[in-house]
Every structure is written in structure tokens, then in C-alpha cells.
Amino acid sequence: MRALSRIADFFYPRLRCPVCLTFHEGLCITCRASFLPYDESLLSESESGISMYRHQESVKILISNYKKKMIFSAGDLMATLITEKLSAEEERFDFITFAPSSKSSLKKLGFDHGAYLAKRIGRQLDIPIRALFRPSDKEQKVLERDERSENAKKIALLSENMDGLKGKSGVLVDDVYTTGSTVTACLALMKIRGIEGKYITFSRI
Numbered sequence: 208m209r210a211l212s213r214i215a216d217f218f219y220p221r222l223r224c225p226v227c228l229t230f231h232e233g234l235c236i237t238c239r240a241s242f243l244p245y246d247e248s249l250l251s252e253s254e255s256g257i258s259m260y261r262h263q264e265s266v267k268i269l270i271s272n273y274k275k276k277m278i279f280s281a282g283d284l285m286a287t288l289i290t291e292k293l294s295a296e297e298e299r300f301d302f303i304t305f306a307p308s309s310k311s312s313l314k315k316l317g318f319d320h321g322a323y324l325a326k327r328i329g330r331q332l333d334i335p336i337r338a339l340f341r342p343s344d345k346e347q348k349v350l351e352r353d354e355r356s357e358n359a360k361k362i363a364l365l366s367e368n369m370d371g372l373k374g375k376s377g378v379l380v381d382d383v384y385t386t387g388s389t390v391t392a393c394l395a396l397m398k399i400r401g402i403e404g405k406y407i408t409f410s411r412i
């Protein structure tokens with residue numbers, strides 16, 4: 208994976224916009240302007256998290272550049288924007304965790320995209336990262352809406368990583384909020400162990 212990421216960085220150096228890949232240091236103005244905030248008025252009051260952007264074209268390209276093309280400057284940008292959003296919130300968290308990637312997704316992508324984001328954000332916020340979840344066997348992406356919530360119920364806690372977390376608060380990061388079944392299942396598992404949790408997703412469908 209390291210070798211591959213170096214190849215990707217060679218072909219797409221950090222002096223390109225991580226969305227349109229034109230020569231530009233960081234996100235270009237056109238792509239920046241195309242990121243539309245997710246309309247929070249669509250959320251119910253019981254919602255225990257934040258979704259940052261609408262899942263439209265430029266956001267989809269950014270996520271795909273990161274996950275499928277392994278252009279890590281795209282992931283770094285996502286992490287920085289998530290960090291900025293969390294820093295602007297009043298709430299502070301004791302640790303950061305991430306939604307689990309299925310085995311098939313890990314195999315397909317060659318790396319754990321959630322862990323990578325969480326690591327960057329944790330470093331920027333100066334909070335520790337904890338891997339808390341074991342994925343279900345099936346990948347959420349290939350499932351229909353009603354199958355997703357059943358599948359998400361199969362996510363399990365990694366009990367060996369739970370030490371000292373009772374009574375703490377954690378933020379759970381994920382790239383895309385689709386039906387919410389993954390983040391909901393993860394937060395429910397945290398709650399059972401006495402951990403207050405909130406999710407943040409980069410985009411929302």
C-alpha cells in the first residue's frame with residue numbers, strides 16, 4: 208500500500224487541486240465554491256451528529272480520488288475540513304474512532320480509509336484514536352436500504368480496545384452518510400459501554 212501511495216503521489220503531486228487535479232496548491236477556488244453544506248434543517252432533533260456537505264459531484268470526486276485513486280492529498284483535505292468543523296463546535300471529545308471498513312472493502316481499496324482519516328484528525332485535534340469496531344462480513348455499499356440496517360447490526364465492539372473509555376466522549380468519523388445505519392449502530396454500541404458518542408461524516412446523501 209505504501210508503495211502504491213507513493214506512486215499515486217508521484218503522478219498526482221500535492222500541487223494539484225485534490226478534486227479537479229489541475230495545478231493548484233490545495234483546493235482550487237472553483238472546487239471550493241462547489242462544496243455545498245448539508246442542510247442541517249433536514250435533520251431531526253434526535254440526530255446525534257454532523258454531516259458536512261451534500262453528496263454532489265465535486266464531493267463525490269474528492270472522496271473517490273482519495274479512496275479509489277489513493278490520492279492522499281484528497282484524504283488530507285477531508286481530514287483538515289473535518290478538523291476545522293469539529294474545532295468550531297463547542298463540544299470537545301476525549302478520543303476519535305472510525306466506522307469499520309468491511310474486509311471486502313479493505314481488500315478492494317488496499318487500505319483503511321476511515322482509520323487514515325481518524326488518525327489525521329486525531330493528530331490535528333490532539334486527541335487519541337481508538338479502533339473500536341469489527342465490521343460485519345458484507346460491505347454496506349452493495350446492499351439495499353433495508354438490508355443495510357440488518358447488516359449494520361452485525362458490527363461488533365473490539366472489547367480489547369475498550370479499556371478506560373467508560374464515561375468518556377468519542378467522535379466517530381465516516382466519509383459518507385447514506386442511510387445512517389452504520390453510524391447509528393456504532394454509536395449504540397458505544398452507549399452500551401457507557402461512552403457518549405457523536406458522529407461526523409464528510410458528506411450526506
Ligand SMILES: [Zn+2]
Nearest residue numbers: 224227235238
Ligand atoms: Zn479544483
